Amino acid sequence: MEEAQLADLRAIGLDWDGSVVRQSERMALYEEAIAGLDAGGLLYPCYCTRAEIRAAVSAPHGISAAECYPGTCRELTAKERAEREASGRPPALRVRAENIRVSFEDRLLGRYGGEVDDFVVRRNDGAPAYQLAVVVDDAAQGVGEVVRGADLLDSTPRQILLQRLLALPSPRYAHVPLVLGPDGRRLAKRHGAVTLADRAALGESPNEVLAWMARSLGLAGPGERPTLAELLARFDPARLPLEPTAWSPESAARACVRRRRL
Numbered sequence: 001m002e003e004a005q006l007a008d009l010r011a012i013g014l015d016w017d018g019s020v021v022r023q024s025e026r027m028a029l030y031e032e033a034i035a036g037l038d039a040g041g042l043l044y045p046c047y048c049t050r051a052e053i054r055a056a057v058s059a060p061h062g063i064s065a066a067e068c069y070p071g072t073c074r075e076l077t078a079k080e081r082a083e084r085e086a087s088g089r090p091p092a093l094r095v096r097a098e099n100i101r102v103s104f105e106d107r108l109l110g111r112y113g114g115e116v117d118d119f120v121v122r123r124n125d126g127a128p129a130y131q132l133a134v135v136v137d138d139a140a141q142g143v144g145e146v147v148r149g150a151d152l153l154d155s156t157p158r159q160i161l162l163q164r165l166l167a168l169p170s171p172r173y174a175h176v177p178l179v180l181g182p183d184g185r186r187l188a189k190r191h192g193a194v195t196l197a198d199r200a201a202l203g204e205s206p207n208e209v210l211a212w213m214a215r216s217l218g219l220a221g222p223g224e225r226p227t228l229a230e231l232l233a234r235f236d237p238a239r240l241p242l243e244p245t246a247w248s249p250e251s252a253a254r255a256c257v258r259r260r261r262l
Contacts, residue, residue, distance in 0.1 A: 008196045011206040013228045021141065023133055030128035033136050033166055034093065034121055042165060043121065045091030046073040047084040068117035069094065092129075093122040095162070102157035107174035107237055109150075114157040121162075135159050139168040150175040150244075151186060174237065177244045179216070187247050194247075216245040 002020060009016065023030075037043050046069075053069060074096065076084070084091070095118055103113030121132040138146065153175045163170045181191035188194070193202055199209055207225055214220035218241060219234050226234070 012210045029136050042096050043093045046094045047089050047091050048072050090124045092120045092124040094118040102160050116157050116161050119158050131158050135162045143171050145172045147174045149178050179247050180244045182248045
């Protein structure tokens, strides 16, 4: 899987800095961050299942879905925790965020803010959660700007809060529109031939895929296949579209057939 992803980057002309970083080899760093948060009294064990959280959030007592985790386990007594431990249910660890509001300036979307719920930093299987791992990794690698899909916008206030609690620098953020399938959902394997290998099987080269991406960003005209050097020269974050792009594997496949016939 790792080599396949790197091969796809090479195929469209992208390179990267340094060797591959594997989170499975960085557990000590994550545990060190978790231990620091715990020593500061910023964590508590949570024994709730996802089903219980969904039920609590949807209950008719004023808790909105936007609050995500309602703090069920935040103030458990020692006795209540012991009872839950005795039941054999392993706890996750959550941050005591208590719906603090965190705002930041997004390079594309402008000022954005959101309330941060008591989110998980270590799952109940002992694995570090995404929110913690990505914050530790970004700081360790000196990441100065994070560019990612707009579907992760709501995660950013959580990560900025963690950066502050761990005394880590905060990078700049830019959340870009997603590529959607014909059903309006985020493009995924369920939509058919969406990988470079899939497209190659249909007669489409990596350069043609790159040209489609360039057109979707307004960096190329119809039928144009700019080089990476040309794309770099044209690139301007201020010109990027703010609306998602729709991708139809079927229509792209038909276009490949027409090109071959011509």
